[in-house]
Amino acid sequence: MAKGERILVIDDDDRVREALSNLLKSWDYNVDVACNGTEGWAKIVSTHPVVVISDLRMPEPGGLQLLKQTRELNSGVYFIVLSGHGSIQTAVEATKLGAYSFLEKPVDPGRLQIELRNCLDRHESERQLQIAHRRLRDMGALGKFVGRSKGMQEIMSLITMVAPSSASVLITGASGTGKEIVARTIHELSPCRGHSFVAVNCAAIPETLIESELFGHEKGSFTGAVESRMGCFELADGGTLLLDEVGEMPAPTQVKLLRVLEESKVRRIGAKAEIPVSVRVLAATNRVPEDAIKAGKLRSDLYYRLNVIRINIPPLREHLEDLDDLCSHLIADLCRKHNRPLKTIDPEALMLMRRHTWPGNVRELRNTIERALLVSHSEMITAKDLPAVLNASYSAGNNSDNSRIEVGLTLDEAEYRLILQTLASTNNNRTRAAQILGITTKTLYNKLKRQ
Ligand SMILES: Nc1ncnc2c1ncn2[C@@H]1O[C@H](COP(=O)(O)OP(=O)(O)OP(=O)(O)O)[C@@H](O)[C@H]1O
Numbered sequence: 166m167a168k169g170e171r172i173l174v175i176d177d178d179d180r181v182r183e184a185l186s187n188l189l190k191s192w193d194y195n196v197d198v199a200c201n202g203t204e205g206w207a208k209i210v211s212t213h214p215v216v217v218i219s220d221l222r223m224p225e226p227g228g229l230q231l232l233k234q235t236r237e238l239n240s241g242v243y244f245i246v247l248s249g250h251g252s253i254q255t256a257v258e259a260t261k262l263g264a265y266s267f268l269e270k271p272v273d274p275g276r277l278q279i280e281l282r283n284c285l286d287r288h289e290s291e292r293q294l295q296i297a298h299r300r301l302r303d304m305g306a307l308g309k310f311v312g313r314s315k316g317m318q319e320i321m322s323l324i325t326m327v328a329p330s331s332a333s334v335l336i337t338g339a340s341g342t343g344k345e346i347v348a349r350t351i352h353e354l355s356p357c358r359g360h361s362f363v364a365v366n367c368a369a370i371p372e373t374l375i376e377s378e379l380f381g382h383e384k385g386s387f388t389g390a391v392e393s394r395m396g397c398f399e400l401a402d403g404g405t406l407l408l409d410e411v412g413e414m415p416a417p418t419q420v421k422l423l424r425v426l427e428e429s430k431v432r433r434i435g436a437k438a439e440i441p442v443s444v445r446v447l448a449a450t451n452r453v454p455e456d457a458i459k460a461g462k463l464r465s466d467l468y469y470r471l472n473v474i475r476i477n478i479p480p481l482r483e484h485l486e487d488l489d490d491l492c493s494h495l496i497a498d499l500c501r502k503h504n505r506p507l508k509t510i511d512p513e514a515l516m517l518m519r520r521h522t523w524p525g526n527v528r529e530l531r532n533t534i535e536r537a538l539l540v541s542h543s544e545m546i547t548a549k550d551l552p553a554v555l556n557a558s559y560s561a562g563n564n565s566d567n568s569r570i571e572v573g574l575t576l577d578e579a580e581y582r583l584i585l586q587t588l589a590s591t592n593n594n595r596t597r598a599a600q601i602l603g604i605t606t607k608t609l610y611n612k613l614k615r616q
């Protein structure tokens with residue numbers, strides 16, 4: 166626990182005040198003293214100590230009165246009450262009034278030390294949480310993670326809650342819902358933000374290479390291993406590793422992965438020595454993990470290790486309230502990316518967007534906006550800049566089946582629709598969808614990203 170925290174001791178008994186002050190100084194705290202309630206109150210207000218240790222019985226205002234006033238300040242000060250006349254009754258009263266703890270005189274230094282450490286620990290975690298909240302708010306203003314709907318707000322508070330810890334988080338949600346952006350936001354708000362964020366997509370890497378990708382390899386350990394390479398765990402050391410599409414990982418690799426997670430040590434392929442690594446692990450999947458377990462794709466022991474905290478992102482059609490905000494954010498972002506002056510969007514185009522069901526979620530929205538920005542010649546995106554599928558679903562008066570492939574679509578759009586439809590029909594199982602489409606999972610993955 167960080168020492169040097171400000172502690173205020175209030176006692177009208179000189180000896181007690183001196184003794185406590187010396188003791189706390191010897192523990193490297195930054196100590197201030199007050200010899201009565203009035204002086205104590207003035208110092209609480211002006212110096213904002215982290216902890217107040219106050220005598221109970223003093224000329225007015227007494228300890229309980231001070232405690233009451235301090236609680237009313239609502240400044241998060243921890244209050245430890247001391248009394249030479251300790252009775253259960255006053256202890257109960259002090260606790261009711263919000264005292265952190267109650268110590269009897271003469272003070273037992275060991276207990277005082279424990280109480281202080283506990284409340285300073287609590288103070289520190291509250292501080293981290295606040296820092297995280299602020300950063301998230303600022304990042305929101307910068308336009309990173311967008312969403313004011315109830316569902317998105319819940320996700321934001323989950324993110325701020327889990328970010329400061331080192332707990333594993335499993336992020337679930339359909340394709341393009343924002344799993345990676347959630348993972349990056351957790352990293353950005355965590356104590357390891359200064360270190361690297363590494364994302365490895367288990368579905369996009371051929372099975373024969375996945376272990377080398379994750380754990381690294383030594384030169385000559387297999388054909389093609391012409392030189393030694395670090396794996397993702399080493400690359401992410403001190404930072405965050407996102408295991409994307411974790412359900413697509415081959416079973417033997419899952420066993421090895423679990424061991425690395427348990428032991429915080431990694432052995433490169435072909436190496437003798439194990440390398441200690443300190444990595445915050447996040448995992449994402451666009452499948453329902455419980456189904457993947459039932460289907461024998463995901464090992465349950467690995468799942469339990471990863472699923473300490475679960476963040477499930479709803480599909481875009483379930484938080485369409487965020488559509489306007491998302492549009493503004495994406496337009497600004499994409500105009501910057503393409504070096505174009507900022508465009509607006511006309512109400513009719515927005516209405517068409519609200520009618521669409523967005524099977525490809527926020528990624529589809531982003532692609533739609535990007536395409537519209539590039540084809541529109543005016544300062545405003547209008548309905549005619551939107552892909553046929555949005556217009557078609559509107560003119561047909563049909564707002565549910567907008568994944569149909571019909572004349573008016575470009576080949577690229579038709580391909581994208583077909584991929585999304587196939588994914589939907591396989592419950593987002595990319596391996597299965599790739600089989601049906603007659604392409605490799607890697608190709609499917611690349612096609613989705615390219616869109
Ligand atoms: N809430 C959001 N605010 C801002 N941008 C978002 C949000 N959600 C998603 N996006 C954007 O949508 C795109 C897709 O998001 P992301 O890559 O995180 O999705 P994903 O769930 O990981 O998709 P996949 O399952 O295909 O891997 C990205 O460009 C991302 O920046």
Ligand SMILES: [Mg+2]
Nearest residue numbers: 344345409449
């Ligand atoms: Mg992703």
